[in-house]
Structures are given as C-alpha cells and as structure tokens.
Amino acid sequence: MNDLVINQKILPDISKSKWDLDTYSGRVKHYFASANPMTLFTSSNTQEMCRKIVVDYKKGIINPELTMDELWSAKILYDSVYHPDTGEKMFCLGRMSAQTPANMVITGMLLSCYRTCPGIIFSHWINQSFNAIVNYTNRSGNCRTTNQQLLYSYFCATGAATTAALGLNMMVKNSHGLAGRLVPFVAVAVANAINIPMVRANELSEGIELCDEDDHLVAKSKQLAALAIAQVTLSRILMAMPDMVLSPVIMNRFTRTAYYKARPLVQKYSEMPIQTFLAGIGLYFMTPLGCALFPQRSAIHVRKLEVDVQNQILERKDSPRIVYYNKGL
Template sequence: MSNLVVDQKILPDISKPQWDQSTYSGRARHFFSSTNPLSLFSSHARQEQCREIVTNYRKGIISPTLTVSELWKAKTLYDSTFHPDSGEKMFFLGRMSAQMPGNMVITGMLLSLYRTFPGVVFSHWINQSFNAVVNYTNRSGNSKASNERLFVSYCCATGGAMTAALGLNKMVKNSHGLAARLVPFAAIALANAINIPMMRSSEVTEGMELRDENGELVGKSRKMAILSIAQVTLSRIAMAMPYMVATPIIMNRITRTAYYRTRPWMQKYSEIPIQTLLAGAGLYFTTPLCCALFPQKSCVEVGHSLQRYSLGELGRYSRQVVTMLQGAVTL
C-alpha cells in the first residue's frame, strides 16, 4: 500500500496525537517525540517547511509527494517549535524539547551547590526562573493565569524552595553524607507543591472547563480541578525523584572510593560534571515517562463533577465530557 497521504482512504487526523492516548505506552511514545531535545537543533528553514506542511494540510492543501511519515514528522517539529494557539515561534528555553538539557544543567547545580548559602540561593533562583519561562511560554491563549499570578507563583515557589533547602541544610549541618545530598530534592518537591496549585488556583475557585466530544463547553467542575492539580503535582515530583535521588546515591558512593579520595583535582572539579551527566541520563527518560502517567484528556460522568448551567442546556449533551488534566512540564 502506498504511503503517500493523497492515497490514504482516511486522511491522518493531525489535530490529535499520533499514538493512542488512552494507553500509557501511547502517551509515552507521544511525549518521547515531543520532548526530543534534538528538535532544538533544527534549522530555521526546516521549521518553516514544517509550518507550511501543517498549515497547508489543515487547509486541505496536500502535496502529491507528501508521505504519512513526513506529515507526522512535520507535525511533531511544528508542535515542538510553534505555540498551539498563536502559531508564533516559542522562545527556545520554554519549549518542551528544552526540558531535558535545561533541567540537566540546573539539576547539576542544585545537587552540587547545596552546601553553601550563595549556592542554594543561586541554584534555586535559576531553577524557578527556568520554570517561570516554561510556564509563560506554554501558557494557553485563553489562560486565566495573569502575569501577576505567574510572578506571585514564581516568588512563592522560589522562596519556598530556598527556605526548605536552607532549613534542611541546617538540620543536617556538618553532614557530608547522603542526607545532605537529598536536601535539593526535598526543596524541589515543596516548590512544586506550592507553584502548581498557585498557578491554577483559579480553576479551583471557578471550576475547570468541561467540554463534550465536539469541544463545546458544557460546564465547570471544581472537583476535577482539584484532581487535575493533584495529578500534575504528583507527576512533577515523580519526574524529579529518580535522578534527584539516584544521582546523590551514586555520587555518595563515588566519593567514598579510594580513587576519588586520593585525587584532590577530582574532588574539586568532578562533582558538577558527573552529577550533571547522571541527571541528564535520568531526565531523558523520566520527563516523557512521567508526563505520560496521566492522560491529558479524560472522560468523566456529567452527574459526578459538573456545576450545571441548566438542566435544559445539559440535556442535549452526551453522558461524558472531556477535561484537560495536565499543564506545563517543570521541575
């Protein structure tokens, strides 16, 4: 069978992900594709070519030589580079594909500069600043998260992370063992528990939008907003846990070896690069695998979660509505 798009009996639906999002494996494949850091190195010409392929396809203009695989590759790069609402090219540090390399460098600093006051302040400030850039870049066109709320969330998350790190460092004072090395993870977990609920607090007070299978708004739900925020927070903490726990354990073992102890140059210069590389290896897998923990869209019973508008208005809709569950990927 021909792989040309024009020869397909049913044209690919690029308004949805390429893989089945009702299964974990399908979601994982989707996020491995969308978080691929190699897309950061695509040329401007290639990016514009993909934009043209996608926009023309949506208008019904299909090149006779375009294959299905080329279409999906163009859609993947387009989604990674251009904002889904505005269509404008996103700042490269805010793209999903920048998550692994960006967080790799930041994690290396978090895990290596945890012993001193300036190191704690600088590394957590950099981390939360990067998160703020990601949140702002990926903010949807109809987002209710104002610039003021983004700034307040940023300040609270930064302050919470610094306070937790400095307080825990004081508790494990003079300890150079594993407990001290795990302080950055505890601080990051607390920052996530502060940042995500604050960013999406309007959904709790006003309710999360619920839409039917045709994308039409049918109501709002506070219950689904709380569930969604809890799932996002859990997935972000789970994303950080493997490499922010495993890396300190490995580094702690390395520092106890005779080879390490007898080489002053290694003690002075090796910690940041070793932990950065270990964090990068972990991030390559945990970012897509943890983003895939929960579906971005879920079906819920109307009667269980809907703040109704009116019985007459709801009567014409199906029993199930769709709600968005996940937000931007940050540490």
C-alpha cells in the first residue's frame, strides 16, 4: 500500500508536470502523454472524475484510496482536456490530442489535391478552419479574442494560403515533380505566419499575462506576447515539415517506379491513402516534438521586461523577482 498518495512522505506537486519541463526530453515525454490521441475517446464522466481528483488534490482533499498512478493519470488527462490557465474544458478538435488524427486527414488532402484550383481552395479552407479552432482554443490566458477578430484572421489566413498555393502552382505549372508537391507546405507556412498572430491579436495589443509563483496576475507584457506568438508560429511550421516535405519526396520517388507506372488503378487511387498514412506517422512523432521546442510555461526575470512593466510590478507589495507566462500552443 506504499503507492497510496496519503502514505507519501512528500506529496507530489501536480501543479508541475510529472516530467522535468526545463529539459527538452522532459517536455517531449509530457506532450507524448498529453497529446495522446486516445484521450479523445475518454468519456465525459472519466474527464470529470479526473478533473475532480486534480481540483480536490490542489485544495488538500485526498481520497484515502487514491494511488500515485491514479493521481498522475488524472493529471495527464486533465492537462490534455482542460485549458492550463482558465481551467475550462477545451473543444475536442482544438486539443493537442486531436492534432494527429485530424491533421493526418487534412495533410493527405492537401498533398493530393494541389493540382486543381477547386482542390486547392477546398483543402486549404478545411485546413485553415481547423487551424483557427486550434489557435483559438490554445490561446494564452484569459485574453478574449472577439468573433470579429477571429473571422478576420480566418479569412485572411485562408485567402493567403489559397493565393500562395495558386501562385506557386502557376510558377511550377510545367513541373510535375517534387517542386509542385512542395507547394502545399509553403502555402501552409505562409498561412500559419498570418493566422496565429491575428487570432491572438489581443495579446499583442494588451500584452500576455504575467503571474507570480502562486499564479496571481501581476502585469501584462506586449514584448513577451510577440515572443510567445513567434515561438508558437515557428513550432507549428516545424511540426508540419516532416509530413509535408518528406511525404512528397517519398511519393515522388514511388510514382517513378515501374510498379506504379504499370498499374493504372494504383495511379488513380493510391496517392491520398499513402500520403495520409505517411502524414499520420510523421504527425504522431512531430506533434509532441514540435510542442516541446519551447516551454509552455516560461519564467523570466523582471529586469528583462519593458521598463513600464517593471515599474508596475515593482510598485506591488512583495513584488516578485521572477514572473511566469504561458506562451500557448
């Protein structure tokens, strides 16, 4: 019975991850657990039970029969389902655990429908609709993005991705090789660079929330908001690289084989299933690897903040030297 929580000499601090998030390997393990697609299939009752375990534990209420494994399992599911700042249940398609199954289908579509104008428009519309949901769901803190801002960023990103794809297709229209297959990746990268900052425009104008060790709001920083959004944008682009760059390379080599050329049915029906499968493999690994590039909850010394923000914090009674912020995902 030594694995019971109440028997522990030192109770685990579940305000932190089970793994060391100051190291890249620790963050990778954390996101492999929290971005596990299987958490999407947990019932509402299970999610609520895990939420209750975590919330009660933070209040000092511990079930005498609660084991260490059960506590950490509840914490991992809680991190996957509930927003780290607001505590609200996140929309299922906006969770990191939905990235692999949703994006593998979308990526397969992007990489297979890049030759025709209707295919480009439809696939990028689907992709940016999904991205808008993810960006909005994982925005930092309690900053509220208005419906008008969300719609504006959504249409701008969709338009940018479609325009980039159509324009690049015109440039490589005489090429049926690898250059044409890489067009979707470039278009997606351009759209991410537009969509994420626009969805989180309030953070750029008002600042990202800075908290002390006890998660009390002490100030907001526009400088850190820009840094956090840049980090999220970069990680999203890098997450898309293996499946949207390596998959076309593999597919381009496959289409040149004698086996492929001798089978019309394979030529007609194999492209989307193969690229969807390859995208699924790439995303399974790159989603946690990409999310782990930068710490989600970062610490910064007050002296490194903008002068006005420094003054605002230093005016407080028992002002902290170190403040923390959530960059979002």
